[in-house]
Amino acid sequence: MTDIPEALRDAPQAKPRGTWRRPLILGLLALGAVLIVVLPALLTPRPQTSTAQTPQIAPANPANPRPTNNSPANSTASPGASPDQILGHYRYDEAPESELEPITASGDIKMRRGAAEKFQAMVNAASADGVSLVPISGFRSIEDQNHLFFDVKAERGQTASKRADVSAPPNYSEHHTGYAVDIGDAAQPGTNLSQSFETTSAFKWLQQNAAYYSFEMSFTQGNPEGVSYEPWHWRFVGDRKSLETFYRARKK
Numbered sequence: 070m071t072d073i074p075e076a077l078r079d080a081p082q083a084k085p086r087g088t089w090r091r092p093l094i095l096g097l098l099a100l101g102a103v104l105i106v107v108l109p110a111l112l113t114p115r116p117q118t119s120t121a122q123t124p125q126i127a128p129a130n131p132a133n134p135r136p137t138n139n140s141p142a143n144s145t146a147s148p149g150a151s152p153d154q155i156l157g158h159y160r161y162d163e164a165p166e167s168e169l170e171p172i173t174a175s176g177d178i179k180m181r182r183g184a185a186e187k188f189q190a191m192v193n194a195a196s197a198d199g200v201s202l203v204p205i206s207g208f209r210s211i212e213d214q215n216h217l218f219f220d221v222k223a224e225r226g227q228t229a230s231k232r233a234d235v236s237a238p239p240n241y242s243e244h245h246t247g248y249a250v251d252i253g254d255a256a257q258p259g260t261n262l263s264q265s266f267e268t269t270s271a272f273k274w275l276q277q278n279a280a281y282y283s284f285e286m287s288f289t290q291g292n293p294e295g296v297s298y299e300p301w302h303w304r305f306v307g308d309r310k311s312l313e314t315f316y317r318a319r320k321k
Contacts, residue, residue, distance in 0.1 A: 154241075157294040202254070209245060248314065272301075
């Protein structure tokens with residue numbers, strides 16, 4: 070220190086060149102860091118707030134599911150069943166009296182006109198072959214069927230399902246249509262309305278020839294309706310009305 074003149078020692082010392090720039094640079098760097106963080110948030114558009122209300126979806130209620138196209142509302146039918154079917158039998162309308170014609174000389178057994186004509190032709194053809202087809206029952210009213218089902222059921226002490234194996238409930242018999250007929254063999258009357266009818270010449274002739282006259286057996290062995298096998302029960306399906314009557318019933 071003694072080598073520096075006193076005048077110079079007391080004079081203000083000059084700051085080194087460039088020392089003022091350091092705080093400025095640090096300040097700029099800090100500002101840049103802030104802008105990097107804040108600027109994207111400022112530039113990002115804020116989502117618009119909608120005034121529309123979001124529809125509220127009610128929670129599913131397993132105890133009361135909503136109806137779908139495959140499960141109609143207010144249906145009382147059990148799963149897999151039709152409201153027009155009961156105990157394996159389908160519902161049929163009763164034929165008008167004006168459309169019925171007798172198929173016996175006494176006139177007590179009748180069928181619809183077209184079915185009656187074909188049945189008579191079938192009887193004549195069988196007779197020509199030495200076979201005697203005998204009509205046992207044709208058209209039946211709902212009132213007649215009521216007796217055959219409920220009264221006979223009570224007389225025999227049968228359950229409804231047991232009775233339905235061999236006799237349809239009223240409103241559900243093919244005989245109401247005027248297209249159905251029970252057939253016997255005049256040569257073997259003991260087989261009438263019995264499964265043993267299948268052993269007769271009449272049954273064998275029907276198997277081979279009935280289709281030529283538009284008749285078919287209604288309740289074959291193992292039929293999907295679950296009705297007992299009835300080889301004596303045949304129905305006419307030889308015109309549009311009869312065909313729709315039986316085959317539309319199975320689509321309901």
